[in-house]
Amino acid sequence: MNILPIPKPLPSVPLYNDINKNNLFELQLIINHIIDSSSLISLDTEFTGLGRISDGIRAQNLEERYKALKNVVSKYALVAFGLSLFLKSNKSKEDPNCIQFHNHSFNFLMLSQHDYLQSSKSMKFLIENGFDFNTQALKGIPYIPGENKRLNDNNPLTEYNNVMRRIFNRILRRARKVPIVVHNGLMDLMFLYQSFFSPLPDKLDVFLADLAKMFPTGIYDTKYIADYVIRESSSFLSYLFRKEERMQLYNKDIKKSEYIKCFIKKRIQCMEQLKKEKVKLKRPLDTGKIYCEQYAAHGFCIFGKECTKTHDLDVILDEQMKEKQKPSKRKRRKDRKKMKQTDESNESSQINENEIVDSLIIFEDQDLQNQADIPENNTPVTSNNNSKILNTNQVIVKNFETYHSAYFDAFMTGYVFCCQCIESEEKILNSDHANKLYVIGKSIPLLIRTSPYTKNSEQCLKILETI
Incomplete structure (x- = not known):
């Protein structure tokens, strides 16, 4: 079997801290301490609905689109908040090309105290990717979106809501010194603003001016960078992440380029251990391409779990x-024969030492058994077909089938951004690539800036004065 020129790294599921109402109070101080020491903050959210196109969420006029999205944010709810914190280390003298980061990731399970809508499509998507609505109802952190009012002291929800807002304010304080990273993050930023900061402004210009004030060091959108700066063939998050894992090992092997090594910090000791979940993956059809072309291009498939291709x-x-x-024109019969042979070869030699090598995403201070304990909720599930446990002295994991969850998307976003910074010929940091958000259906990004004719919202200025 031919050896690919770019190595295939060992798949790595990052450890994370599952934050719920049972441990929020206990962990808030250490979360704030890690935020204060971070070099890069990556954010992601999961919510209960995206709205309908007929309601104007894809309107060509951006002001009309913002109003439609604002309506969506007010009717639906944030259910998970992913926070991934990267701390850059000094370069080692032994390997000056190696850029090291230490990472802590957190998944906040949220439960809005306002009545909200749930889209059936979004519920299906969340459940397929490991989200447990029963656990959310029992352990979700109560929060009250909108205006930052202090509740009656006798109300038990008061402190939960206040703690989450204090953590978000801590992020805003750190954002004065370090960049914030999102992936296709307009909706994420709108939900975070509405949930933990203040009611969304009525006008788009005011919202953008508030974001510029809240995150003065800059917001970077990895989807915008992938599409408009690096010009990737596909720009959905999990594709970029897996590709970058390969490229970092390739850069390490050629010993001429800088590469990223990421050390995943162990879970905070008081975290609860959740059970594993295994989901079967159907075998692909042996006709045409063996993979789903729609998923390869866009990162989603209309058939979901029922898709017959990988x-x-x-x-x-x-x-x-x-x-x-290979040549651009090939006969179907010859393709089918080669693909069948490839499948048989994969089954017999799935773990080929010449093809699968160690990852540069490394787990620190965690024994093998704990590293193998991949939590049930919000965790990428694995395929039972053609997959064997990969065992190294670093970690025991299985190959990914799905990637979606708030903490993992936040981690992938931060990791991809670190890689983009060293791979792009243009300097990503301290450049005009900051404060540009990818907008679906638009050929130009949405600029986060303060207009000479636009003032910040009074509520934004009032809150920032207290931080």
């Missing part, structure tokens, strides 16, 4: 690399 990003990347090396 969504495995390693398979997609392998096949795309092979396609580039």
